Amino acid sequence: MASHAGRLLLLLALAAALAGRSAEGAWCVCRPDLPDATLQRTLDYACGSAADCKPIQRNAACFAPDTVKAHCSYAVNSYYQRSGQNPLACVFSSTAVISSTDPSTNGCKYPATPSAPDSPPPPMAQGPNGAQKDTSGGADVLPVAGTARRVVILACCSLLALYLMA
Template sequence: MAPHAARRLLLLLALAAALAARSDGAWCVCRADLPDAALQRTLDYACGSAADCKPIQPSAACFAPDTVKAHCSYAVNSFYQRSGQNPLACVFSGTAVLSTVDPSANGCKYPATATPSAPDSPPAPMGGQGPSGAMKDTSGGADVLPAAGTAMRAFILAGCSLLALYLMA
């Protein structure tokens, strides 16, 4: 193997290792730049589906701050975690996005790991206001497909591996 190919391979492997070593912590949060009416529809959908919205009820740990955005973010994150951290469970017509920044604050702890839905919860639907890769961004943008954390890193790692094999040939 030529010296320049070996350097490229080493660089690609270092990049792949860095991507693979990133934290798997992921939260789904509502977009702050959207009007409360859009976020309220998302909140209603999430709470009416698989989300656990008990913590955002009055007097519960995550009721404060009592804002549509805060309650929306808690609900969509619960929905996302209960959907096994499926990236498509954080689309909500473009009103929510994946984040690697923990939104927990003021004694309210947002779940950060996939948790199964409660036995009496309906399965996460894949249409309407809820998560779907084909939903339109409510701000008038293009179709919204969220970055998929671990899946995206696996895809990049596979691409780097294929490129390394090509360079070694």
């Protein structure tokens, strides 16, 4: 019985490590395949919420390149980091994705670790237009990369734990 308990503890620790939040070195970036008008709405939403958009203002460190795509990525990444790298903080009605590639450019360093906002972040499942989205699995909130994998890992570990306890 002690052997089963040890295995179960090890299995649960492994599952927790694999299913946890993003590790250091995760960024949220806007999808480059979307039109500027769509990304501008996402940029406006992020800057109007918990994102720190001071670095993308004129004459600031991250103003260049002066494109909607670059400013959008900086803003959604700031929002994502200030939300503790919560995967739901990078949904933005499917206009942004989590990336393991550092989007930083000459003189502009994108934050890569969770940081505390000056004020509490808004609910995670809002879209760039500010309307509350259905979080019950509807089409407006799409899965974030890696979430499905984590669910499968947890399910497999749970089944294995049940098997070991039998």
